Amino acid sequence: MIGDRPLALVLVEMILLVLVGPLVTGTIQKMKARLQCRRGAAVLQPYRDLAKLFRKGTVQADTTSGFFWSIPILVLAATVAAGALVPVIRAGPPAFPLGDAVMLLGLLALARFLTAVGALDAGGAFGGMGASREMTIAPLVEPVLMMVVFSTAVAAGTTELGALAAHRGTSWFLAWRAADFLGFAAMLVLLPAETGRIPVDNPDTHLELTMLHEGMLLEHSGPGLGCMALASHTRQIVTLSLVSALFFPIGPAGGASGLVLGAGAFAVKILVLATFLALVESSYAKLRLFRVPQYLGVGFVCALTALALRIL
Amino acid sequence: MAACYGAGALLSLLLARWSGRLALGLSHLAAAAGAAAGLALSLGLLLGEPGRTLIQPLPNIFPFAKLSLSIDGLSAYFLLVVSVVAVAAAIYGPAYLRAHSPDAGSPRQAAQGFALNVFLGCMAFLCCAGDALTFLFCWEGMTLASYVLVVSDDRDGENARAGLLYMVMAHGGTALLLVAFLALTERAGAFDFAALRAAATGLNGPTRTALFFLALGGFATKAGVVPLHVWLPRAHPAAPSHVSALMSGVMLKVAIYGLLRFTFDLLAPVAGPLPFSWGWTVLFVGTTSAVLGVLYALQQHDLKRLLAFHSVENIGIILIGVGLAMILWRQSTGGALATVALTAALLHTVNHAAFKGLLFLGAGSVLSRTHLRNIEELGGLARRMPWTAGLFLLGAIAISALPPLNGFVSEWLTFQALLGGATRFHGPAGLVIVFSAAMLALTGGLAAACFAKAFGVTFLGRPRTSQAEHATEAPPSMIAGMLWLGALCVALGVAPGYAMRLLDAPTAALLHGPGASAVVTARGPLVLSTALTPSGANGTAISMTMVAALLIALSAMALVLRRGVRRAPPRVAPTWTCGMTPTARFDYTATAFAKPLRLVFAALYHPRREVTRETAGTPYVVRRIHYAGEIVDLAETHIYHRVEREISALSQLIRARSTGRIYGYIGFVLAALFVALLLLGVAY
Numbered sequence: 001m002i003g004d005r006p007l008a009l010v011l012v013e014m015i016l017l018v019l020v021g022p023l024v025t026g027t028i029q030k031m032k033a034r035l036q037c038r039r040g041a042a043v044l045q046p047y048r049d050l051a052k053l054f055r056k057g058t059v060q061a062d063t064t065s066g067f068f069w070s071i072p073i074l075v076l077a078a079t080v081a082a083g084a085l086v087p088v089i090r091a092g093p094p095a096f097p098l099g100d101a102v103m104l105l106g107l108l109a110l111a112r113f114l115t116a117v118g119a120l121d122a123g124g125a126f127g128g129m130g131a132s133r134e135m136t137i138a139p140l141v142e143p144v145l146m147m148v149v150f151s152t153a154v155a156a157g158t159t160e161l162g163a164l165a166a167h168r169g170t171s172w173f174l175a176w177r178a179a180d181f182l183g184f185a186a187m188l189v190l191l192p193a194e195t196g197r198i199p200v201d202n203p204d205t206h207l208e209l210t211m212l213h214e215g216m217l218l219e220h221s222g223p224g225l226g227c228m229a230l231a232s233h234t235r236q237i238v239t240l241s242l243v244s245a246l247f248f249p250i251g252p253a254g255g256a257s258g259l260v261l262g263a264g265a266f267a268v269k270i271l272v273l274a275t276f277l278a279l280v281e282s283s284y285a286k287l288r289l290f291r292v293p294q295y296l297g298v299g300f301v302c303a304l305t306a307l308a309l310r311i312l
Numbered sequence: 313m314a315a316c317y318g319a320g321a322l323l324s325l326l327l328a329r330w331s332g333r334l335a336l337g338l339s340h341l342a343a344a345a346g347a348a349a350g351l352a353l354s355l356g357l358l359l360g361e362p363g364r365t366l367i368q369p370l371p372n373i374f375p376f377a378k379l380s381l382s383i384d385g386l387s388a389y390f391l392l393v394v395s396v397v398a399v400a401a402a403i404y405g406p407a408y409l410r411a412h413s414p415d416a417g418s419p420r421q422a423a424q425g426f427a428l429n430v431f432l433g434c435m436a437f438l439c440c441a442g443d444a445l446t447f448l449f450c451w452e453g454m455t456l457a458s459y460v461l462v463v464s465d466d467r468d469g470e471n472a473r474a475g476l477l478y479m480v481m482a483h484g485g486t487a488l489l490l491v492a493f494l495a496l497t498e499r500a501g502a503f504d505f506a507a508l509r510a511a512a513t514g515l516n517g518p519t520r521t522a523l524f525f526l527a528l529g530g531f532a533t534k535a536g537v538v539p540l541h542v543w544l545p546r547a548h549p550a551a552p553s554h555v556s557a558l559m560s561g562v563m564l565k566v567a568i569y570g571l572l573r574f575t576f577d578l579l580a581p582v583a584g585p586l587p588f589s590w591g592w593t594v595l596f597v598g599t600t601s602a603v604l605g606v607l608y609a610l611q612q613h614d615l616k617r618l619l620a621f622h623s624v625e626n627i628g629i630i631l632i633g634v635g636l637a638m639i640l641w642r643q644s645t646g647g648a649l650a651t652v653a654l655t656a657a658l659l660h661t662v663n664h665a666a667f668k669g670l671l672f673l674g675a676g677s678v679l680s681r682t683h684l685r686n687i688e689e690l691g692g693l694a695r696r697m698p699w700t701a702g703l704f705l706l707g708a709i710a711i712s713a714l715p716p717l718n719g720f721v722s723e724w725l726t727f728q729a730l731l732g733g734a735t736r737f738h739g740p741a742g743l744v745i746v747f748s749a750a751m752l753a754l755t756g757g758l759a760a761a762c763f764a765k766a767f768g769v770t771f772l773g774r775p776r777t778s779q780a781e782h783a784t785e786a787p788p789s790m791i792a793g794m795l796w797l798g799a800l801c802v803a804l805g806v807a808p809g810y811a812m813r814l815l816d817a818p819t820a821a822l823l824h825g826p827g828a829s830a831v832v833t834a835r836g837p838l839v840l841s842t843a844l845t846p847s848g849a850n851g852t853a854i855s856m857t858m859v860a861a862l863l864i865a866l867s868a869m870a871l872v873l874r875r876g877v878r879r880a881p882p883r884v885a886p887t888w889t890c891g892m893t894p895t896a897r898f899d900y901t902a903t904a905f906a907k908p909l910r911l912v913f914a915a916l917y918h919p920r921r922e923v924t925r926e927t928a929g930t931p932y933v934v935r936r937i938h939y940a941g942e943i944v945d946l947a948e949t950h951i952y953h954r955v956e957r958e959i960s961a962l963s964q965l966i967r968a969r970s971t972g973r974i975y976g977y978i979g980f981v982l983a984a985l986f987v988a989l990l991l992l993g994v995a996y
Contacts, residue, residue, distance in 0.1 A: 054873065058882035063774050063894070065694035065701065069882075073874045077866035084862060097839045097853035098862070102727050103715055107859075110714040113760045117705070120768030120900065121694075124887040128768075128900020135764050136908035139757025146727075146753040150746055154735055158852045159728070219887060223876030230873075293912050304747075311734060311742040 005087070005094040005162060013088040017241065018080055021233035022046035024240070024274050031278035046233060053226030061122040061219050071118035072220060072227035075111045079231040079238065082107040086241045089262030091165035091249045100159040101149045104242065105142065111231060112138055119216035130215025133289060137200060137212065140296050141193045144186060147303035151183045152246050154310050161242070165249030182306035184247050188276065189299035191243065195236045197277055199287040199295065237270065244269040335418065339425025340405045343432055347398035350436050354392040357383060358814045362827070367442060374445070377503040382442030385817025386577070390439040390569040392814065393662050396800065397561045397669045398432050401554040404673050404793030408554055411680040411787070413465065424464050428555065431457035435558075435566050443504040444493045447570075451489065455482045458563060461555045462547050474546035481543040485533030489570075492526040495519075496578070508578050520579060521587050527574045528593070534567035537631065538601040539947035541624045545608075548623065549616035549685065553676020554793070556616060560623040561669040565661050568630055575638065576822045584642060591638030592744075598631025599748045604946075606758045607916055610765070610909055611943050613902045614685045615675045618766055619668065622711060625755060626664040629726060632748060633657025636729050640736070641823060648831040649732045651819050652842050655828040656725035658815055663718040663804055667710040670797040674704035677786035677794070678770065682779040687766060687902050692775035696783045701771040703794045708763035710801045713756040716860040718804035721840070723756060725832070728842040728852060758909070765905045773899040806860045809837030903941060910943065917943040 026043035033040020060068065085104040099107075116135050119127035153159045156167035168175070193200040201212040217228050250265045287295055357366060363385075370379035383391070409424060430453060438450035459482075463475040497503050500511035512520070529540075536544035548556045580586060605624030612618040636653035643650075677700040678693060679685055694701035710717035730749040734742045775781040785791075804811055809829075816827030835841050841853035887894045910919050922940040927933060970976075 055877045057878050057880045058876070059885050060882040061887040062884045063692070063887055065692075065772060066698060067694060067701075067705070067772075069874075073867050073870040076870040076873070077863050080866050080870075081859065081862050093853075096858065097835070097841065097855045099715075099854045099859050100852050102724055103720075103854055103859065106713070106715040106720055106724075109712075109757070109760060110709070113709070113712060113714060113764055116764040117768055117772070120764070121772040122887045123692075123773035123894065123896075123899045124889055125898050125900060126888075128773075128905060131764060131768065132900060132905040132908060135761035135905075136912065139754055139761055139909075140912070142757040143750040143753040147746070147750050150731060150734070150749060153731060154746075157735060159731065160852045163852075222882075223874050226876070227870060227874055289908060290911060304750075307746050308743055311738055311746065312740075 005090060005092055007094070007096065009090065010084055010094050010098070014080060014084040016088060017083040017086075017237050018230070018234050020270075021230070021237040022050060024237050024270060025233050027271070028274050028278045028281070031275060032282050035278065035282040046229075050226050050230060053229065054223050056222040058222035058224060060221075061124070063123045064121045064219070068118055068121045068219075069224070071114055071121070072224040072231070075114050075118075076227045076231045076234075078107045078111040078114070079234045082111075083234055083238045083241075085161060086238060087162040087165050087245050087249065088241055089250070089259055089266050091162060091168075091245075093160050093162040093166070097160075101153070101161050101164070101242075102146075102159055104161065104238070105145060105149075108235060108238070109138065109142065111235065115213075115216050115228070118220070119218075122219035124219065126211075126215045126218045130212055130218070133212045134216060136289075137193060137292060137296075140293055141190055144296060144299045144303050145190055145194065147300075147307055148183050148186050148190070149246065151179055151303060151306040151310050154307070155179075161245045165245045168249050177309075179306045179309040180247065182302045182309065184243075186299045186302035186306060187243050187247065189296070189302065191239065191273070191277065192280060193292070193296065194239045195277065196232065198281045199284045200292055202286050240270050240273045241266075243273060335422040335425050336406050336409060339422075339429055340402045343405075343429050344399060344402035346429070346432060346436070347395045347402055350391050350395035351399065353383075354388040354395060355814075357388040358385065358392065358817050362817060362820065370446065377443065377445050379446050380442035380504060381437070381440045381446070382505065383440045385819075385821035386569070386572060387439045389658065389814065389818040390565065390661075391436055393565055393665050394432070394435045394439060394562050396662070397558055397665050397797070398436075400669055400673065400793040400797050401428075401558050403796070404557075404676070404790050405552075405554045407787045407789045408676055408680055409552060412552065412676075412683075420464060423460065424552070427457045427460040427464065431461060431555070431558065435562060438566055439569055443502075444497050444508060445503045448486075448490065448493060451486060451570075454563065454566065455479075455486065458547075458551070458555070458559055462551045465550065465552055471550040474543075474550045478543045478547035481533055481540065485530040485540070487530075488526045488533070489530035492523050492530065492574070495523055495526075505573075505578060512579050513582050515579075517587065520581070521589060524575060524579055524587075524590055525593075527579070528571065531567045531571040531574070532597065535564045535571075535627045535631075536624050537597055537627060538604045538624060539951050541601070541605070542945070542948055542952060544624060545612075545617050545620040548620035549614060553616070553672055553679060556620070556676070557669040557672035560620060560672060561665040564623055564627050565630075565665060568627070568634070568657075568661060572634065572822060576641075586638050586641060591635050591640075593635070594631050594638055595635030595745075595748060598628045598633075598635050599751050601625065601628030601631065602755045603628070603751050603758075604916070606755050606762060607913055608943075608945060610758060610762045610906050611917065613687050615678065615687050615690075615766065615770060616672065616685055618687075618762065619671050619675060622671075622759065622762070623664075623668060625759065626660065626668065626711075629723065629752065629755065630657045630660050630664070632752065633660060633722075633726050633729065636726075636733055636745070637823070640729075640733060643736070645736050648826055648843065649729060649736065650823055651825055651828060651831045652725060652732065653729035654819050654823060655812070655815055655832055656722050656729050658818055658828075659725060659804075659808070659811065660722035662811070663710070663722050663801075666797050666800040666804065667707045667717075667719060670703060670707040670794055670801060671711065673790070673794045673797065674700050674707060677790055678783075680790075681783040681786060682777075684777065684779055687770045689777045690770045690775070690780045691773045691896060691899060692771075692780060693783055694771040696775075696780075697771075697785045699791050700786055700794070701767075703791075703798045704771065705767055706798050706801060708767045710805065712760035712763050714760065716805050716856055716863060718801050718808065721805060721808040721856060723752065724854065725840070725842070726752060732842065761906075761909065765902050769900070769902040769905065774894075774896040776896045776899070805856060807838070807857055808840060809833045809857075812837070916946060918946075918949075919943050 026046045030040050030043050082104045085099045116131035119131040156164050196213040220228050250262050366383040368381040434450040434453035441447040463471050496508045500507040533540045548559050602625050609618050609621030633653050633656040637650045640650040710719040713719040713723040730745050733745040812829040812833045816829050820827040838857045839853050839855045843851040889898050920942045924938045926936040928935050
């Protein structure tokens, strides 16, 4: 199916995602602070942190191999490439084939795999702990995520995200069926796991009892850490865009007004999802690691029911 | 090709007395030549005019049967798979065997060279067999030669036990195959496949299905499908590493070839879809194998055993594709989807051969340099063996089905076929297919976890033993063997569209429909596309080449970011271990890495854990802690041990009747004969 999103638009959308990524993190942090009756840092703080990291020098562990230096590069590249696969301001398949939802999940998994490998490289206990936990949660999240994608893909007959979004059309809010509600519920359960937030992971601490993702970054420093941080901001916004592409896309609309409308709608959607994440983070405690599979089980049941409703 | 393998085998026999080293070198050279000939032959046939079949009669050895070779698209494709890995193994082999067991006498080296050539020759001829007799002879030759190779490296008797289990299981499977083939040949009155095909048209439904399940049992034993896999994780690691690569990468695929040939070509009804039970059984068995294979692999700490369990997983993934093709073939609503499913299975066949071969050769390099297989005792090898580590990482990414390498391509095609199947079958059948897709996703995730562990604990961190600390890089010929397979992984991942041309002949020959490239690369070789709905209106298209290019461009940009503003070389400091002096004991071990998943899937593992403390009089001063952990293989404890108990009980029962008098035994034999004749008389 040949679409009408030109290469330039796809690249612009990808760059937009990378640029806006830290802002979403900043907004969530700000909202969390306000919910906890603190003033909190400015929403632009993640940009300042990144700028600081890129100006710093690097300290590298003496046991690391040659792979360690290139891990942040590959992780960032894989995550940003995943950003090119998700429609942002305009639905519809790209004018040339690039990748679909399976590829997107594959690229995110590649980034995660490389992060875990990098964590084991320095040979500290924290890196291994983070990598082990992350690689425990990830295989449990992936099938559920895949089932959510399939529950919409079965109706549309494609796993291409742009085409999926276009299939829903502009009147998605009238056409939602029970399967969509359940699929969306499953997605909301998965969202904190995929973005590394409470109740699955805690992005704010470096305590060894709580950390998953942060534990893996412990030995990275300077620009390398900057790349890893930028990658996790991008990963977060890509996941949020995936949710909006699957469940409430803006249909194809031509012209400049369509693009402006799409950009505005995108901002609103991401803001709503970010608010959800901030609310969840502020109102729940982190789960014990071995309770997480049960938590993800809720998502699994929702996704399976959604699929059953769609197919039966 | 035959000449090369034969010459290799003979040469190694002749030179056995004289010089083992020379025998080893020459026999591997002959094997490489044979593999190259096989490569040329199969490529010529696959890229030549479509639908061509090469028939070559063989000299008549038996008065009652005409032997022949017949190479069609399917045969040529599997010959290609055999030859691709055989080239790497032949390049890799001599240096490995010399480094691994330098004290081996020349008879043993010659025996290894001989068995390798026989093994390769049998596999190649098996794929090209044009009659049942050649097929079964090669099958047996393949089993015996690989048995010799499994026990050739015996140090502690464990290999002999592994070899014995392998022989028992393999011959159980062969017995089933023998019955299935002989039932057909008896009907046909001849052994060649054309006669069998004609004979199979007259079968009634239940007989056809019974024959299918016999053959499935036989082939599944060889392919190592759960629960018939118990021999595989013991026998594969026992063989020399390049032979493990061949056994895992190729020998299991030969069983897949047999299954495809027997089901789609020989046994399939003339018209209409295959019986309902066939495809669903294969799909179920494949899904189970995929999930259980990777789950057991995750808890292995023996590098080669871990890889062997991953073969169980990947055979499962291949069988998912095969099962789906069986379900969808000739369905009125199936469209070209059966072709997509079969393409996925066949592509995964060559992909698995490439990356599993690469990983086994990498494990072999580690083994030959450190003489250790337990990954807990390794560590830090990436600094000492950078080429091996890099290539192993490449294989790890490929086997974890991560883009942009080849494992992802075939799993993507499998996903697409499963999704298409789910849109075709409404109701429970669709749900089963989708569930199998979810299990495939679980498998991919667990494989990534397993290889993060395997690669990380083996190659990264600090060395845990002095052998690991003093390891050096493998010799160039071993690296060359790995590079060939690594290049294949990249090429099949980045430009899979070109490989689709090779798949045209086998898919068209089996399914009598459009070829793979007409279905999957309808929009040029750089784009993979599938049409999921029967009308073909919607569909999915991806371009591995574009994604790879995007990844490279983004990596270049990230490289600029990574170098930062200061561009100073990094300062080197010890790893942060909360202020203590870092030692190798701070590294996460493989047991610790896999522990969370061991607890999550405790229901499948039944983990056992034993901790004993040695204290110095008071419980507060601990001198030493012993930890022993173990997991069980469910199939082993629940099926095999039970069978073993039953058999022992039965033999006890029989022993009570054995009086030691010869008349009693003769009486038994006569009674058995009488009962058999009676049964036959009733049957006819």
